[in-house]
Amino acid sequence: KFDSIKRRKKWFKKKSKTNVEEEKKVTEQTYNITIYSTESKSFIFSYTAYKLRVTKAEEIWEIEKTWSDFREFANKIEKEYPKSKLPECPPRKFWGVMDPDFIRRRWHDLQVYSEKIVAHPDVKDSPLLKQFLCP
Numbered sequence: 001k002f003d004s005i006k007r008r009k010k011w012f013k014k015k016s017k018t019n020v021e022e023e024k025k026v027t028e029q030t031y032n033i034t035i036y037s038t039e040s041k042s043f044i045f046s047y048t049a050y051k052l053r054v055t056k057a058e059e060i061w062e063i064e065k066t067w068s069d070f071r072e073f074a075n076k077i078e079k080e081y082p083k084s085k086l087p088e089c090p091p092r093k094f095w096g097v098m099d100p101d102f103i104r105r106r107w108h109d110l111q112v113y114s115e116k117i118v119a120h121p122d123v124k125d126s127p128l129l130k131q132f133l134c135p
Contacts, residue, residue, distance in 0.1 A: 030124055031056050031133060033114040038103055039064075046098050050110060054133050061135040067092075070110055073132045077123055086123070087116035 037051040049064045067090070074089035090109035096102050123129055 031118040031129070033111075033118060033133070035107055035111045035114065038107055040098060040103075048097070048103050048106070050107065052114070052133075054135075063133065063135055067106065067110070069132075070113065073128065074113075074117075076128050077117070077126070080126065080128055081122045084120070084122045086120060087113055089113055 032055045034053045035050050036053050039049045039051065041047055041049055047066055047068075049066055052063050052065060054061050054063060070089050071092070074086075078086060090106055090113060093102065093106075117123055118129065
């Protein structure tokens with residue numbers, strides 16, 4: 001009886017170690033996106049730029065995206081994977097886009113969208129995602 005308990009413990013330790021190693025590999029292969037800041041800009045019209053910190057394995061870089069960039073990416077991904085149930089990009093808004101409360105809500109919504117899209121099994125290794133997150 002003691003031998004079988006010992007064998008089970010060894011098997012469990014080995015299994016646990018393997019799971020941790022596999023989990024680490026998966027974590028290293030996926031993107032992590034944090035929208036850490038916004039900046040209001042004006043050119044011909046006013047818009048908000050979202051500053052993203054992207055990490056993958058040991059690499060960290062920062063990029064800047066607008067809502068339109070996210071929308072364009074979402075359209076491309078939807079065309080590439082028409083049968084997949086993809087997260088929805090936050091909707092367009094025509095008026096009040098420079099309102100601080102709206103900017104905070106959209107910031108949150110884009111963060112949630114980013115987290116879901118990089119975790120999606122069809123999208124996480126997509127060349128379109130890599131291109132979108134490219135510095």
